[in-house]
Amino acid sequence: MRTAPTLNSISSPIIKEFLVTINEKRFRICFIPSQGSNLAFVNAIEVFLAPEDFIPDTAPLVTPAGSRISFDGLSSQVLHTLFRINVGGPTLTPINDTLWRNWIPDDSFLLNPMAVRNSDFFSDSPNYREGGATEYTAPDPVYKTAKEMNIDESRQLNFFNVTWSFNVSKSSSHFVRVHFCDIISVSLNVIIFDLYIYNKFSARINPYDKMGQLAAPFYYDFVVDSDESGIMNISIGPRPNSPNQTAFLNGLEIMELIKKSDFVSCPGNLESNRTSLFAIVGSIGGGSFVIILVAIVLLSLKRRNTKRGQSSSWPFSGPFYARSSSYNRMSEKTSNMLPTNLNLALRLSYHEIEQSTKNFDSNLVIGEGGFGKVYQGMFRGIKVAVKRSEPGHGQGLLEFQTEIVVLSQIRHRHLVSLIGYCDERFEMILVYEFMEQGTLRDHLYYSTADLEKSYSTRSKLSWKQRLEICIGAAKGLNYLHTGAAGGIIHRDVKSTNILLDEQFVAKVADFGLSKSGIPDVEHSVDVKGTFGYLDPEYFMSLQLTDKSDVYSFGVVLLEVLCARPAVINSNKREEVNLAEWGMHWLRKGQLDNIIDPVLVDTINPNSFRKFAETTEKCLRVYGSERPIMRDVLWDLEYALQLQLTPINRGPLEDSITNASLEFSMPILHRLPSNSSPAVNEDNTTLVFDDTSDVTASEVLTELRIGDSR
Structure with a gap:
């Protein structure tokens, strides 16, 4: 197929997508300069297998005059998406x-x-x-x-x-x-x-x-x-x-x-040189494929080396059947591209990091994420986690910079601490405090190679421990939203980004997608995050607020309760998405039907009811109807106190499976949502500002709980 000339064009990506049925086992794609040009190039190729019968063989043919007849042989045509x-x-x-x-x-x-x-x-x-x-x-x-x-x-x-x-x-x-x-x-x-x-x-x-x-x-x-x-x-x-x-x-x-007139002849030593969009070789196999060709257009040939060495984020990430693309690490000029507000006191030498990980020994790999591999190391006598960027991963320079800027400005007991970073020798390396117990997800269900298709619960965490972990994470997020200048929105809250130290204290991690400052409602933000945790309102409106973190945290609360992934492959569509599955049972008042079996008969019904109520509020479709993180924290502290409050059951009374949503709630005065004074029952004024470290559990010692059981 002939494409338009690329010289003297703007430097935005050109994406060409084709749907073609390939009845052979192998095929070849050729790029030939068009007439009057000596340049033909491509930056990346993706090949996806389409479902069977994705395109019908017959369809009604409509002409400009309005006549309608049948068009046959459609499935054998090459289709170019417009x-x-x-x-x-x-x-x-x-x-x-x-x-x-x-x-x-x-x-x-x-x-x-x-x-x-x-x-x-x-x-x-x-x-x-x-x-x-x-x-x-x-x-x-x-x-x-x-x-x-x-x-x-x-x-x-x-x-x-x-x-x-x-x-x-x-x-x-x-x-x-x-x-x-x-x-x-x-x-x-x-x-x-x-x-x-x-x-x-x-x-x-x-x-x-x-x-x-x-x-x-x-x-x-x-x-x-x-x-x-x-x-x-x-x-x-x-x-x-x-x-x-x-x-x-x-x-x-x-x-x-x-059209046949747009086909070009693909030269080469093929047994059969076919005149087609793609020259195909081989003898067996078949199926429909979506071919996506991506070319980054150059301003001019003379300027093609101006920005050589800078990495760019590939726009498509996910499963594929074949992919070929180029990736460059940061050049030796990387440090010149880093923002001037980076904390240079946190800059570490590559040699020292290399020594701490025994030359990045593969036996020390403890995880792998969107940024790259994570190694365990010993740095200046303390155990650390070393996150090293690798070619081909979806995150790059921008996430590297964001993580450094955010973590160098904040410090909180429930946020993972950044020890330092390294940008020498074409590298992007981040060094954090080591979290002995790994991720929250590690303690909820098994992480298989294909997690969405197969998982099994593994949790031994008690309900009290789970509440304490959720409370810790909520404290970290509340500090992000209110404690930093202008507030920080995490944008990727999920169970793998909540880490646990040796004492199971929760700390929020991974700030590469974070956004700082007061949300700008006049300008949209590209949707970023993890499928299954994304706020539907953010997804639809492209307007990012701290309520997007609240929604994602609501999904985490369901993960903690149900010990299952946010997304699974299920024959029942309503089960695929955990948020939708949980809300389905919440509306029926039967959330206890899907809780982790380990928790059955262990949860105080009032605690469960408060937790369910909090989760439902977090998962509301509209952000204006969701609570702020401070209110979520308060409710979780309240749920913990209710769990610690003994219930006097009769000999025939059951656990939450029969009574979870029937117990009356204790009467409790709430913390104010904003920085304003509150008056308790004894007319004593309590003041909470954005930096206050007062928690609901501490307030409960000051307030009177009525009707406790």
């Missing part, structure tokens, strides 16, 4: 997609933005049904958002169409996939509408004839021939006989069918 639109939703990056695709918002393609509005976010899981879409057709977020007609009851005329317009190749064939999921209706059979292509072809859309249930994703495929204008219009509009005069759309994909 647009993948998340209608009514934000940008979706590969980490949010089941097939590592990119989705972009639809707003810039609307002819009349005032004609539509974003539907309310659908907080439950899509109701995937046989015969409809699957989670591989499009990711959940596509089906959880939509645009619907902006109906104004005060207008006399609300019967209009909503149109999206796309620039496509002239007189070419395009594969168009249109995604629907009725998340706006409250009952069946109330919305029937039309889908238009070029205003001359229409298709009747009845979600209930197609799926028979609400919130059930489905899609329609077409092959559309473009006209000489090079513009493709796709519209939705109401039908006169529809009970609800509206229409909606969730997603849209447009792929160009590559």
